[in-house]
Amino acid sequence: MTTTEAAAAQELLTGWRPTGRDRFVVTARWPHDHPAYPSADGVHDPLLLAETVRQAITLLCREAYDVPPAHDQLWDHFVYAVEPAALTTTAPTTMAPPTTAPTTTALTTTALTTPTPTTPTPTTTALAPAARTSDPLPTQVELHIGCADITRRRGRLTGLTTHVAVIRDGVLLGGAEAAFTIRPALTTVGADNTGIATDRTPSMALMEAARRAAQQAAHPHGGLLSGMAVEFLLLADPDAPCAIDTEVTPHIWEPDGRLQIRVTARQHGQLVFAATATAEVTSVELLLAS
Known part of the structure; x- marks a missing residue:
């Protein structure tokens, strides 16, 4: 597997859209055969939620807050909780049917690695990761994200806190909160670079x-x-x-x-x-x- 293929295999996000001031919905799909967090015994790995939140934060920093690629996220704290019954790889029968999907605007996967110009009042920006042949029915989830405690220096984002509700088929699956600061990347420390899907x-x-x-x-x-x-x-x-x-x-x-x-x-x-x-x-x- 090439480096590009390895990165594509770890991409979880499929689209995003703003829903208000500092509020967003990010869509994602959870494969059963994710290379780092595979499902076991018919249950998704809970760390898929954490990784999805990490990728979503990175995406929003790039696309919604114009953070340049060569910047690191320095995490302060991260909290997540999930409903165990909602982690099944097949949707529980008690879950509500999915709501009508919003209209999407297709983009290529370059949106994952290269900042793109902002378009006027977008509805949904769709990200199209490589197709999976071994996992035909991944779990579809939505992350409803609110950003707070936003700090800037000279107009550039330097930190924020995200509050995340994870929705599956219209039902709350879990939630997360993450706080971090952002700074230009340094190669000598163990910070998280703003690549959305990394090894x-x-x-x-x-x-x-x-x-x-x-x-x-x-x-x-x-x-x-x-x-x-x-x-x-x-x-x-x-x-x-x-x-x-x-x-x-x-x-x-x-x-x-x-x-x-x-x-x-x-x-x-x-x-x-x-x-x-x-x-x-x-x-x-x-x-x-x-």
Whole structure:
């Protein structure tokens, strides 16, 4: 697979449109065979939601806020939560039928890598990633995004906070909040470059590490990680090892059953990352775990 094909395989976004001042809808599709976050046992990987939000933020920075390509996102915090039942690769029968799709204006995939001129009052800008032959029925989702705490310097965007509701077939699937600052790219640090679909970004690599550590800590009682609250405290060095620590706290009074797992990462003796992950388990498993 070429570099271009690898990037196309990770693209999740299919279109976007403004819906008001600093408010947008971004559409995406979740393949079952995503190279980094494949589905398992008929359930989508929850980190697909996080990666979709990351790509959507990058897209809006470029297309709606005119951030040049050679800039990094320095994440401050990221929180997501999903409804486990809504992560099935086939839509649950209780979900409402999809609403009528808006009119779209087709663009090529160059919109993912090259800023395009703003068109007057666009309805929806469609992004057309490469066709998938092994995944004919990906899950269609919408991200309803509101941007707040917007900061600028000399007219250029330098930071914002996004509030995201993820909708599937007219039903709320989950939500997320992300806060970050933006600065010109530096090649010597582990920030997220504004490429929409990349092999790995430091923030997502840390979240993947936290997910693996949380699942290992919760084993054999832990199940799906339905939520994660993350603080990015220092820039992580992508070429240096991280020391990962976990702590599990069972919440046996919750009828649905959950485990809270605290995950921290240190580099060179300094705390660079802290997360609290939520693992869905049964009440019986919690009682046995305690």
